[in-house]
Amino acid sequence: MNAADTNTAAAFLAEAGRQLEECHQKVRHCLGQLSEEQAWWRAEAGLNSIANRVLHLTGNVTQRIASLIGGDPDHRNRDLEFAERRVIPVGELLARFEVAIRRAEVVLSELPPERLHETRCYRMLRGEVEATLLVLILQTLTHLAGHTQEIITLTRLQLGSRYRFLQTPA
Numbered sequence: 001m002n003a004a005d006t007n008t009a010a011a012f013l014a015e016a017g018r019q020l021e022e023c024h025q026k027v028r029h030c031l032g033q034l035s036e037e038q039a040w041w042r043a044e045a046g047l048n049s050i051a052n053r054v055l056h057l058t059g060n061v062t063q064r065i066a067s068l069i070g071g072d073p074d075h076r077n078r079d080l081e082f083a084e085r086r087v088i089p090v091g092e093l094l095a096r097f098e099v100a101i102r103r104a105e106v107v108l109s110e111l112p113p114e115r116l117h118e119t120r121c122y123r124m125l126r127g128e129v130e131a132t133l134l135v136l137i138l139q140t141l142t143h144l145a146g147h148t149q150e151i152i153t154l155t156r157l158q159l160g161s162r163y164r165f166l167q168t169p170a
Contacts, residue, residue: 001114009113012134017105019141020061023148024101027054029166030155031090038158039090048082050154053147054093056081061100064140068120069133070107108137 001009030050031039039051048056059076067074116134123129131139156163 001117006113009116009134012116012137013108013111013113016137016141017108019145020101020104020108023144024098026148026166027057027097027151028094029164030151031094033155033159033162033164034090036087036090038155039093040087041154041158043154043157050151051088051090051093052082052084053151054097055084055088057144057147058093058097058100060143061104061140064122064136065104065107066100068122068136069111070103072103 031054034050039054040049042049056078059078059081062072063074063076066072067076111133116132116137118133119130120133120136121128121130122136
């Protein structure tokens, strides 16, 4: 890897860490406005609650970044993330999510840029895939951002005019 490639890879990893923190902040902001009942509310029986999405994101970030890249043991039970119906307090959901985000930030901050070309095999809904660490990180961030936006939308749907924006428009 030449110097320009190394600099680009390092910038990518720094931006990945920034995006992890941005999503963390948005999820924390939404959950901070919700009661347990609202966090576990479902628009329909077959749809996931905000809380289930937070459990899912916790599992996904932990598995993809801490385990596949960082080498931590993988204890994920993806099906349980969506099947969970017991009301886990918002504070506990946030604590779990924060642990996953913080660990992912450490893994990415310690990842040498030249390792981004390494590959890993992992499972996606379409089956087993093999991709570079760069692609794995990008997919994880895209997934995290998409569900974060769903959490914002569901929070706004429930709170209506009581929703407090994280940033006030200029």
